[in-house]
Amino acid sequence: MSIVPIDGGVCASLGFESSAASAGIKNPENKRLDCALVFSKDKATIAGTFTTNRVKAAPVLWCQRLCSQGEAHAVFINSGNANACTGERGLNDVEQTAEEIATLLKIDKTHVLVMSTGVIGVPLPMDRIKKGVHECVKSLSSENHLNSAKAIMTTDTVPKEYAVAVQLSRGIVRVGGMAKGAGMICPNMATMLSVITTDAGIAKEKLRELLLRAVQKSFNCIAVDNDMSTNDSVILLANGASGIAIQSGTQDEELFYQGLLQVCVWLARNIVADGEGATKFVEIKITGADTVDNARKIAKSIAVSQLCKTAFFGGDPNWGRILCAIGYSGVPVEPEKVKLWIGNILVFEKGLPANYDEKEVAEIMKNKEFVIHADIGMGSEEICYWTSDLSYDYVKINADYRT
Amino acid sequence: MSIVPIDGGVCASLGFESSAASAGIKNPENKRLDCALVFSKDKATIAGTFTTNRVKAAPVLWCQRLCSQGEAHAVFINSGNANACTGERGLNDVEQTAEEIATLLKIDKTHVLVMSTGVIGVPLPMDRIKKGVHECVKSLSSENHLNSAKAIMTTDTVPKEYAVAVQLSRGIVRVGGMAKGAGMICPNMATMLSVITTDAGIAKEKLRELLLRAVQKSFNCIAVDNDMSTNDSVILLANGASGIAIQSGTQDEELFYQGLLQVCVWLARNIVADGEGATKFVEIKITGADTVDNARKIAKSIAVSQLCKTAFFGGDPNWGRILCAIGYSGVPVEPEKVKLWIGNILVFEKGLPANYDEKEVAEIMKNKEFVIHADIGMGSEEICYWTSDLSYDYVKINADYRT
Numbered sequence: 001m002s003i004v005p006i007d008g009g010v011c012a013s014l015g016f017e018s019s020a021a022s023a024g025i026k027n028p029e030n031k032r033l034d035c036a037l038v039f040s041k042d043k044a045t046i047a048g049t050f051t052t053n054r055v056k057a058a059p060v061l062w063c064q065r066l067c068s069q070g071e072a073h074a075v076f077i078n079s080g081n082a083n084a085c086t087g088e089r090g091l092n093d094v095e096q097t098a099e100e101i102a103t104l105l106k107i108d109k110t111h112v113l114v115m116s117t118g119v120i121g122v123p124l125p126m127d128r129i130k131k132g133v134h135e136c137v138k139s140l141s142s143e144n145h146l147n148s149a150k151a152i153m154t155t156d157t158v159p160k161e162y163a164v165a166v167q168l169s170r171g172i173v174r175v176g177g178m179a180k181g182a183g184m185i186c187p188n189m190a191t192m193l194s195v196i197t198t199d200a201g202i203a204k205e206k207l208r209e210l211l212l213r214a215v216q217k218s219f220n221c222i223a224v225d226n227d228m229s230t231n232d233s234v235i236l237l238a239n240g241a242s243g244i245a246i247q248s249g250t251q252d253e254e255l256f257y258q259g260l261l262q263v264c265v266w267l268a269r270n271i272v273a274d275g276e277g278a279t280k281f282v283e284i285k286i287t288g289a290d291t292v293d294n295a296r297k298i299a300k301s302i303a304v305s306q307l308c309k310t311a312f313f314g315g316d317p318n319w320g321r322i323l324c325a326i327g328y329s330g331v332p333v334e335p336e337k338v339k340l341w342i343g344n345i346l347v348f349e350k351g352l353p354a355n356y357d358e359k360e361v362a363e364i365m366k367n368k369e370f371v372i373h374a375d376i377g378m379g380s381e382e383i384c385y386w387t388s389d390l391s392y393d394y395v396k397i398n399a400d401y402r403t
Numbered sequence: 404m405s406i407v408p409i410d411g412g413v414c415a416s417l418g419f420e421s422s423a424a425s426a427g428i429k430n431p432e433n434k435r436l437d438c439a440l441v442f443s444k445d446k447a448t449i450a451g452t453f454t455t456n457r458v459k460a461a462p463v464l465w466c467q468r469l470c471s472q473g474e475a476h477a478v479f480i481n482s483g484n485a486n487a488c489t490g491e492r493g494l495n496d497v498e499q500t501a502e503e504i505a506t507l508l509k510i511d512k513t514h515v516l517v518m519s520t521g522v523i524g525v526p527l528p529m530d531r532i533k534k535g536v537h538e539c540v541k542s543l544s545s546e547n548h549l550n551s552a553k554a555i556m557t558t559d560t561v562p563k564e565y566a567v568a569v570q571l572s573r574g575i576v577r578v579g580g581m582a583k584g585a586g587m588i589c590p591n592m593a594t595m596l597s598v599i600t601t602d603a604g605i606a607k608e609k610l611r612e613l614l615l616r617a618v619q620k621s622f623n624c625i626a627v628d629n630d631m632s633t634n635d636s637v638i639l640l641a642n643g644a645s646g647i648a649i650q651s652g653t654q655d656e657e658l659f660y661q662g663l664l665q666v667c668v669w670l671a672r673n674i675v676a677d678g679e680g681a682t683k684f685v686e687i688k689i690t691g692a693d694t695v696d697n698a699r700k701i702a703k704s705i706a707v708s709q710l711c712k713t714a715f716f717g718g719d720p721n722w723g724r725i726l727c728a729i730g731y732s733g734v735p736v737e738p739e740k741v742k743l744w745i746g747n748i749l750v751f752e753k754g755l756p757a758n759y760d761e762k763e764v765a766e767i768m769k770n771k772e773f774v775i776h777a778d779i780g781m782g783s784e785e786i787c788y789w790t791s792d793l794s795y796d797y798v799k800i801n802a803d804y805r806t
Contacts, residue, residue, distance in 0.1 A: 055730030055738045085726055085738070087755040120723025121756045230727050306709070306793075307801055314802025320523020323488055324633050327458030335458045335488070352490040353524045390709075392795050398710055399717025 002167040003259045009145030009161030012176030014199040015241030016040050019139040020147035023132030025125060026080030026118060033151035035132030038075045038195050039105065039140055044239035045201075046072045046113070047208035049215050051232035058083045058090035059114045062098070063233055066113055070204035075113040075195050075235060076101055077152050078132065079180070083116040083124050084230040093124045100130055104137040115193050117154055117180060117231055149178040152193055155276050155397055156180050162266040166259035168252040173200035173242045175259045181271030194219065194234045194267055200256055201240030206248055210257050211236045218264035221296070221385045222272045223303040236260075272386045277394030280312050281369040282387050290379035294331045298376065299385035301329035309390035317361035319347045326374060337377030343370050405570040406662050412548035412564030415579030417602040418644030419443050422542040423550035426535030428528060429483030429521060436554035438535030441478045441598055442508065442543055447640035448604075449475045449516070450611035452618050454635035461486045461493035462517045465501070466636055469516055473607035478516040478598050478638060479504055480555050481535065482583070486519040486527050487633040496527045503533055507540040518596050520557055520583060520634055552581040555596055558800055559583050559677050565669040569662035571655040576603035576645045578662045584674030597622065597637045597670055603659055604643030609651055613660050614639045621667035624699070624788045625675045626706040639663075675789040680796030683715050684772045686789055693782035697734045701779065702788035704732035712793035720764035722750045729777060740780030746773055 006012050021035040048067040050060050066072055076097060083090045094114050102109035116124070149159035163176030177196035202210070215234055246253050273281045284302050289295035302308050305325040311318045319340055326333055340348040343364035345356050364370050409415050424438040451470040453463050469475055479500060486493045501515035508515075519527070552562035566579030580599035605613070618637055649656050676684045687705050692698035705711050708728040714721045722743055729736055743751040746767035748759050767773050 051731075053727065053730040054734075054736050055726055082723070085723060085751065085754065085756065087739075087753065089755075120721075120727065121751070230723075230730060306797075310798050310801035313798065316802065318523075320485070320488060320633075323458050324456065324523065327456040327633060328454075331457075333457050336490075348488065348524070350490065351488065352492075353488065390798060392798050394709070395713050395716065395793060395795050395798060398713035399719065 002255055003164050003262055006163050006165045006174065008163050008176055009149055009178050010038050010176050010195055010197045011142040011145040012163030013174040013197040013239070013241070015042050015239045016197045017140040017142050017144070018148040019136045019141065019144045020151035021132045021135035021139070023128045023135070025078050025128055025132070028128065033147060034078060034080045035136050036077045036148040036151040037101070037136035037140065038148065038197065040073055040237060040239040040241070042239040042241055043071050043073055043111065044237035045070055045204040045207050046235060046237050047204065047211040048233060048235045049211060051230060053230050055085065055230045057116060057231040058086055058094045059116045060231060060233060061091065062094045063113050063115065063235065066110060069110065071111060072113050072237060073107045073111045074101055074105060075115065075237070076133065076136070077115040077193060077195070078129060079117050079152050079154050081116060081118040081122055081124055082120050082231050085121040086123050089123055093126055096126060097129055097133065100133045101137065104134070113235055115231070115233055115235070117152065117193050120230060145178070152178065152180040154180060156274050158274055160267055160270045160274065162263050164259045164262050166255055168244060168255055171242065171244050173198060173244050173256060175263045177263045177267055179267040179271055181274060192232055192271060196234070196236045196260070196263060198236070198238045198260070199240065199242035200238055201245035202238045206246070207236060207238055210260055213257065214261045214264045217261060218268040221383065222268045223300060223387045269386055272388050275388035276397045277391040278388030279368070279391050280389040282312050282389070283371045284385040284387060285371055285373040285382070286376065286385070287373070287382040288375040288377050288379060289381040292381045292383060295381050295383040296385070297331050298326055298329045298333070298374065299383055301325045302372065303385050303387035306390055309387065312365070313389035313391045315362060315365040317342060317347070317358060317365055322372060322374070323348060333376055333378070339375040339377070341373040405658055406567050406665055409566050409568045409577065411566050411579055412552055412581050413441050413579050413598055413600045414545040414548040415566030416577040416600040416642070416644070418445050418642045419600045420543040420545050421551040422539045422544065422547045423554035424535045424538035424542070426531045426538070428481050428531055428535070431531065436550060437482045438539050439480045439551040439554040440504070440539035440543065441551065441600065443476055443640060443642040443644070445642040445644055446474050446476055446514065447642035448473055448607040448610050449638060449640050450607065450614040451636060451638045452614060454633060456633050458488065458633045460519060460634040461489055461497045462519045463634060463636060464494065465497045466516050466518065466638065469513060472513065474514060475516050475640060476510045476514045477504055477508060478518065478640070479536065479539065480518040480596060480598070481532060482555050482557050483521040484519060484525055484527055485521045485523050485634050488524040489526050492526055496529055499529060500532055500536065503536045504540065507537070516638055518634070518636055518638070520555065520596050523633060548581070555581065555583040557583060558679055561677055563670055563673045563677065565666050567662045567665050569658055571647060571658055574645065574647050576601060576647050576659060578666045580666045580670055582670040582674055584677060595635055595674060599637065599639045599663070599666060601639070601641045601663070602643065602645035603641055604648035605641045609649070610639060610641050613663055616660065617664045617667045620664060621671040624702070624786065625671045626703060626790045672789050675791050678791035679800045680794040680798070681791030682794050683792040684789065685715055685792070686774045686787060688774055688776040688785070688787050689779065690776070690785040691778040691780050691782060692784040695784045695786060698784050698786040699788070700734050701729055701732045701736070701777065702786055704728045705775065706788050706790035709793055712790065715768070716792035716794045718765060718768040720745060720750070720761060720768055725775060725777070726751060736779055736781065742778040742780070744776040
């Protein structure tokens, strides 16, 4: 196999260092890690995908500007405050943050990406942000990746980082990433915060193309709730430190893409598995669609349905709700052509319940992880989508997030 | 005032009788009322609006056929079984039910509407349905309206019926209705089950036009969850028993419409207030939209957002989630132009938090009923939308609906 998992998260790629600090962003008394910095001494080409929400946080607007320019050295991330709905002041705060880091690292401020996650509508506490910045710059190291992944968590219960080494024709390149998720997870263009590094050398247009392809099959295939955040961002930095440049149209490019995809899919799946209040991980496989977009629409319709998600939570094999969600997905499905499986058991075909043992299906739904498969009978396109269940704990976590 | 509330539900309109029976549809041992019949000796013109779900229950297909024909005498409704995803057999069962009623009432089977609500994917127990039909036909009376409203309940906690008398230029006409809701409530064309009667005489094309207009401002403005049912139907019967015919284009037509709208809005609001697990009733008022459709899109985006609904449940004045839902509604809003109020308190304008006292806002959200008002600053169209909160009980009710 030419792609193997390795340790190191965002620092698995050569030439990347990271760090974390506790700055008390949300609450000065809170000592949890809430700032992270990822840095490459070599300038990296960058690509990003961002929320399509019309209400975009200030750091998203900053990153979009920098990504169109295409190069950067560093990414600074804070949790505890989203710096969204903060107007002109929010934009100034982002720029000041970038400037502070740039001065300390002796780079240009337009080479410092900034990401934020947390509460909306509260100005950043800039004194504490600066404290976090200073601590982060001081403690940069290739050993700090796990602390960085911890620092960007909000309601996440586990840090999420993953990396692979990819064997190319002329040597090995690495792809490593971290992500945070938990709530407000329903992507459209990109979702939540994720930073991915690679030591391959790639031109910025190609980097963007490969990231978009990978995001479409990973971060854009997950749902915890149906709420697309104001801050969703995935950023990929390629610093070329491996000495291996990816040439367009080669088999190496495809291999690199597979490695990138593997990192994106791992992070996306683990965001769902760690979704707010999640007790189940459900893979929704749609086959036989006429287009990938329609497959995605149908999958998402099931993935965000409150009634399907509560049935998953209860382990209730109430497949009528799944069929109902397929029916209102907006895709002109013909119910008589739809086949539906829970696990490996066919429960519906030809417009009728199939002949199955309900107890067996209930048994499958007791597992922490299971697959719902619908064949739409309209064509040959397919998609995999991942969702969690809707539990008491989801309600509990979100009924009073801020206290 | 020319429109006054009156007693009598579906039987408030002259010439309508109704009844209810306990047939053990879902469970032979269960003695709750689960069949209802509404009957007019005079043939009525009819109009209906139905789910736009591609997966339509057999009774929906039957009613659509009858509504295009435009006349009927009776509506039979069962709860406990939706007769959805039941194929050819389901269609035969509807026709048999209509035939049974037609024989007993000496009318044509194509004048008997049939509605069903309950579990999906289980064939109707026709022996018990027939028992219910016989009991219903025997006990028809203008006194039975409340029992009919009770018989169509599923997870509803209270029966919902309402009626008004409308003073027209040449006398009084009545409009009365009943509805059931509770879960799988997110309309598009129409929603859940509702039967509305009137003793005004109205041509079927006009009846349809007025019903569509009223449904757009009532049943199509509510959400409990985001799941559009396979069985949603609103049916309006006009038997002319008042002796007063509504002429097209007159002031009487507008007055009648206002009476009809009042009944539809009352029923729709009460479906939300009795939503599964609902502890709050939230009115979402969108003003300043460029089109009514966009106002509806924005309102719905807030109304179905799990994060907004859990914040309503927790009484958490986390208005960032509301703004976020406005941002991903699909309408190209400009955040700087949006003003947002919770109750009468302005919390956001000009892209920034307004100067308000958070405790006052939290106080408002402690009420069982409050208003969220967003002015979009794009035009002059507006809409009122109603939603409930997302509570532990919603999850509890739906995690194991069938046991």
